[in-house]
Amino acid sequence: KTAGHPLHVLRIVASNDAADASVRQSAAVHFKNIVRRGWDEHAEGGTDGIVISPADRDLIKRNLVELxxxxxxxxxxQCSESISLVAAVDFPKNWDNLLPELIQKFDS
Structure with a gap:
C-alpha cells in the first residue's frame, strides 16, 4: 500500500545472496498477491487499497520475464503466475513486447 512497495518486494525476489530461498519464495508469493489484488484498477472488488504507479508497472513489466x-x-x-495476472489485464494493448520477449527467452 506504500508507494514503491511492489518494487521493493520484487527486489527481494531477485536478490541472489541477500535473502535465503524461503524468504525469496515468500516475497514472490507476496508479490503475486499484490498483483492479484492491485493490478486491475477496474476490478469489480477494487484494488484493496493497493496502488501501483504507472512507472512501477512499466518497470515490473520490463523485468518480470527476465526474473x-x-x-x-x-x-x-510464482513469477509465472504474476506474469499471467499482469497479462490478463495488460496484454496485448499495454504489454505489446510480452510475446517477443517470451519467444526470445525460450529461444536462448
Whole structure:
C-alpha cells in the first residue's frame, strides 16, 4: 500500500545472496498477491487499497520475464503466475513486447 512497495518486494525476489530461498519464495508469493489484488484498477472488488504507479508497472513489466528465467523453480512458478495476472489485464494493448520477449527467452 506504500508507494514503491511492489518494487521493493520484487527486489527481494531477485536478490541472489541477500535473502535465503524461503524468504525469496515468500516475497514472490507476496508479490503475486499484490498483483492479484492491485493490478486491475477496474476490478469489480477494487484494488484493496493497493496502488501501483504507472512507472512501477512499466518497470515490473520490463523485468518480470527476465526474473522468471533466472530464479529457482519454486520461485519461478510464482513469477509465472504474476506474469499471467499482469497479462490478463495488460496484454496485448499495454504489454505489446510480452510475446517477443517470451519467444526470445525460450529461444536462448
Amino acid at each position: 522468471m528465467c533466472t530464479v529457482p523453480p519454486r520461485i519461478q512458478s
